[in-house]
Amino acid sequence: MIKTTTLGTIATGALIVALAQPVYAQQAQSGAAEGIQDIVVTARRTEESLQTTPIAVTALTPEALTTAKVENVVDLQRTAPGLVIGRGSAGGDGIVFVAIRGQGNLQPILANDPAVATYVDGIYIPRPSTGMTDIQDIQRLEVLRGPQGTLFGRNTTGGAINIITNDPTDQLSGTFKAEYGNYDNLGAQANINVPLAEGLAIRLSGAINDREGYGDNPINNRDFSDNHSKFVRGKLKYDGNGWDLTLSGDWNRQTNHGQQIALWDFDRNSATINALGFAPGLTAGLLSRDNWWRNTAMGTSVPASIGALPPEIQSLYGVQPFNTLEVYGFSGTLNVDLGGLNLKSITGYRHSMNYGLSDTDGTAVPLLSTYAGSGSYYISQELQLSGNLTDSLSFIAGAYAGKESGYEFSRSQIFGGLIRDSNADVTNKTFGLFAQAYYELTPTLRAVGGFRYTWDTRNSVLHNAQVLGLPYDAPVAGTPTGINCTVDPTDPVTATTCNQAQNAKFNYPAWNAGLDWQASDNLFLYVATRGAAKAGGWNLRAGGLPAFAPEKVKDVEAGLKVDLFDRRLRFNTAVFHTWKDDNQAIVNSFVTGIGVTQYIQNNGKVRIWGMENEITAVPWEGMTLSINGSLQDGKYAKGSFSETQVVAGSGCTNPAGVVDGCVVDLSGLPLLQLPKKQLNVSATQKVPLGAGTLAVTGAWSYVGSQHFDAVRAADQQPDAIKAGYETENRLGRVPGYGIFNGRIAFQLDDPNVEIAIYGRNITNKKYLLRRFPDLYRTLGIAAAYVGQPATYGVETTFKF
Template sequence: MSKRVATLGAIGMGALAAAMAQPVFAQPAQSGAGEGIQDIVVTARRTEESLQTTPIAVTALTPEALATAKVENVVDLQRTAPGLVIGRGSAGGDGIVFVAIRGQGNLQPILANDPAVATYIDGIYIPRPSTGMTDIQDVQRLEVLRGPQGTLFGRNTTGGAINIVTNDPDDQLSGAFKAEFGNYSTLGAQANINVPLADGLAIRLSGAMTDRDGYGYNLATKRDVADNNSKFLRGKIKYEGDSWDLTLSGDWNRQTNHGQQIALWAFNPAIIPAAFQPGLTAGLLTKDRWWGNTVTGTSIPATIGSLTPEAQALYGVKPFNTLEVYGFSATLNFELNDLNFKSITGYRHSMNYGQNDTDGTAVPLLATFAGSSSYYISQEFQLSGNITDSLSFITGAYAGKESGDEFSRSQIFGGLIRDSNADVTNKTFGLFAQAYYELTSTLRAVGGFRYTWDTRNSVLHNAQVYGLPYNVAVAGTPTGINCTVNPTEPVTATTCNQEQNAKFNYPAWNLGVDWQASDNLFIYAATRGAAKAGGWNLRAGGLPAFSPEKVKDVEAGLKVDLFDRRLRFNTAVFHTWKDDNQAIVNSFVTGIGVTQYIQNNGKVRIWGMENEITAVPWEGMTLSVNGSLQNGKYVKGSFSEIQVVAGSGCTNSAGVANGCVVDLSGLPLLQLPKKQLNISATQKIPVGGGTLAVTGAYSYVGGQHFDAVRAADQASAATKAAYDTENRLGFVPGYGIFNGRIAFQLDDPNVEVAVYGRNITNNKYLLRRFPDLYRSLGIAAAYVGQPATYGVETTFKF
């Protein structure tokens, strides 16, 4: 056992001993007492209960905590919760974020592949991770749930869930206005207002606008990059009757920018043509121009004259990104004697579209247009109540349908643009039930079960040249024509279809017990099972569907308040088993060649500990510390791929000539930092007619692998050296950043003026590296983090 684990275990045992010394009583809901730590009500189990009596590892953030930590979108949550990491940087548009909890993530969250961590807004499942970049405004609280969430929430998720609860309309006239100004010409404005309309009827409106110059600068085109222009609106109307209430909601968010902050980290001279190498050398990322690049987008070849006007318009385009999401929902609550009925109806639309110059330089090596557009309709019914004084339950049904299209159009070495695109329809239906039984006044058991049925249909329409008829002759394709899929119907000039249909069904379950050992100590243990839905590889036609990956875990935790609620210590330990792992592999596929795709391959084990400490050591001071230690590995011999090694004489079950089976089970797991730490301290001081609050915060995330490879034993020494280099580049070193905020809050009028700084030390760190040194392109791209930012905010509330 390491010293760190032993130390954390000693802290937990000390807290347990101190809390056990207190008398044992059933703990009522509390709203805080004196100067102690305030309680928070959460809905992590789809019902309202105290954070400190919820038998699950969950981080709950109040509006004050979100404002103090300067959380503006889901990406910022990495600085607030243990075990949560959020990656940025995509080969296409930057509307997608890569969220992982406890090593459960998804680096290819396409339409036919669900995220491992789900996002919910007011109970509505958000299927596309592009919503992670949307604004967080007028929020009542935000919850980060860690571990499998299979039984109660709308979708099975193996990693966890982000549950965003926005403010409902109420019967009080109130409002808030906020203005912001900062470096990089940041201008922002937010407003919300709540208006009672009649007895039981109220409306709430909120909106925000942000405009900011780019964190990066293009040295070749003199354009800003990584800038942001965002507009946001939400409206909610609620009616409360005698035994029922209805809430209608709608929201819209649109963001645009001039491209990602990407640069070239390295290139392979053995692959890159000599004519391109001087331009790549000139565009390499250096410390003295960390936030600069030389990207130019698509180039204009001389052979585009035969293409359609729509296709020709894609040449000579500079990088950009557009993200637009909107949705509507209706939530009905109805009391039926001792039972409660709830209906949640949702509609979500998501569109992200952008171009990324993947080599990060002026050389026309690779530029990619990528994006997707989809809508999702969902309906959930819940019935809950008490059967006896000791037995309560929640049960229901969930149905959802997502339809949309996804595309990736790439220009390689300045040639004509290739096209991969697909139409996708995903359907899901589930039945669930969970019961709670009080064995004694302080001991409770829980059991839950869900069964899910999924249908995954897709139609591929891939072309070697975008803008040419599908049925014209094109050299070098598997079919000999421009259509590059395995057609399931005759190919015409406008028709190139490969239909792919699959169905999956799988269970999820939850068993646990919790004990209110004293007024101040809550202990729980649970085991859960869940699955991440199966799907299709949209960019590599002819491959079979991948099945759901299955996860089960055990988790134990304690939640304790000590010293008259001046110290709170919550901890959880877990061990996760994952089978049928949806792994990204690079293999030879007959008729396609070497390609990257997802397959069920590998058994994974992940384990760790998460701690959250909140303390009020003296009047006005709040200290928060949270962190995680975690690790994991593949089960030996369970994860492999096929590599073609010329002259090796290898044989394999797939019948690929010279195809060598390579054991990958020794590779590290992706997006699994072994260490995380977040520290925040706020001191409030009464000053005149108000309060001065000074906050300092430090956030550290350990090193992460975003790519991991292994060469076949039969490969040449040069190939093995290239693989070793790629492994080094696929690892992103850990980094820490300092943030701060100083705010003065007037008592009357209710006005706050605050100055803030993020990454105050201007630390130069990486978000992700995308290495492709040996496979095809011979480059490694780097996505860098934000520089130091600072500004002033003024907020008025009434």
């Protein structure tokens, strides 16, 4: 409360100073330090100044991205307030978990959309696996905070990451960059822009990187968390008379030897673990300060009973961890001047494929290994019509359609047994109509109103088997059906057919309304309310459950943006309150015919509130100081979130009629991926030196503690079961951490060459990205995903 009041006082002080700025401006001395440059953003699908855009948005220029050494979306966490990006998944290594203002998605299955959308040149990227895509040759990157329901291609409840790459121009130019660092990190980037004819130009960019792993396995002398990546993009643009067309294509492939995963804890009282004699091996593989970047993960084991399986299935046993990610896409953007109106067409195709093998216990013990992955293609088409209807009234309206088709699988080997199979085919369709208008009430006061309506279709077909490789109709003991097919079949089961079809349709509105006021030349204020929804979907790994409906979000936001002291100080702040209904919550529960499982259901009303501040200062010649941070909190509405736990002999009654099913109120649990505190501080000093300029940068980033799992036991549960819940809940909280990065660069005036040295996590801080205790009560293990160690290197960049 004290900190919130303090930030509110700072914002109020900035408002008072801004209103008095003409006096200060007159007193400013000539020859003062150069002011902060303006940034043009497209956060509202039109070009406008960052300082007159009435939403909370962080804009990063190419120089800012280079100085902060942002190489992919994961690196953005330390550049914007309210943005957290998690790593570590029981699935593939390419998956990232992006959350803004507590709106995230920790189960990014193919039938469940992200809460924070990623756009590249206006093209929606549906799968979070592509969040690891390299960021190369960027004109600008924007982080939009809050619901984005009316203008962008898809409804998103948390925000959007908007990546704008460089277009071809009519000037011959190019850049080449080479880098070498510890862990034998060798990289190269290049781009070239070539004018081909009058109005026609092409731009090509590419990058390669090869790096040894941050961790090693002492058993097999194999490293992990390494990186081998290749990236290429090409853009062709033609500027005609009143129209222009841009065609683009990109491809990115990354591989490694497995994630940086380790065993954090295990249940020493587990009857299964002790009966199998796993305790000594698990104890030896526990993560400690002395072996922080080490594990003994060996992948799948080879049981004696695989002889009856087909050879291609037998080859999946005895495999060590690995990951492969491949994404590519094509797009075409057409702009036509209709004489007072502008027509834009954005056509996109995206392909995403990621798969890998994760040894979730992180040890040589064959407790749990999982093959997981997905592949999909997404076709989208968006049409926009915009312009001015009168001197005071402008608008943008359009339509959006998208279709995604693909597959997802999860194949797990538990306690060294035969591999189980869970897989599904998925088709997602979406269509939306939108319009937004801006009206100048006075020369300085403007109103905005927008509306969108979306129709979604979600179809999936499950094909799950108790033993991968056996015919679906083969007898298998212990399954709900008595045969290898473990779904609730909608078609007759045969040796090759095991289908459970699931079809659902959803429709929902989104809106935006607000006022903004240019109070003075350097002070801009706004207030807005927005509504959006995240699409519903299916649980692909727990057949028989109903589809979960869209979660609905609405918010209010107020902010100010001010430039002070001849643009030597910029202060932007936003306060918000979010209401979320039909929250898509992850629950661990018992499902009849399936057993203990994890799935998504609509259960809970969530309230989130907070404040975000961004400060940029040029206090003296050559110095740029940037500070951004957030304070936020949230909770479930009392009594709105519950689950059913089966407690034998309890006599519990519940509305669903589950025998001995005890309803547990979960509304007091913490929200997931919502750090209450976040702070990023960066300072760069530039000094003219001989034939060039020396730039020294230091940056410190802190993110507060986060919950990645939160559970609660029914009062009727035995004490031993309650203890398991308590342990899992405790392990679900990841402590906060801060890391320090630095960069020293010397820029020559002629030729245009920069030589730089850099360091990331310079103090070699040992921190956790995520803990994964979701399997503690079922399998008795809690995994940990650790952050990167200290890295350093040298890079040289040449431009012409």
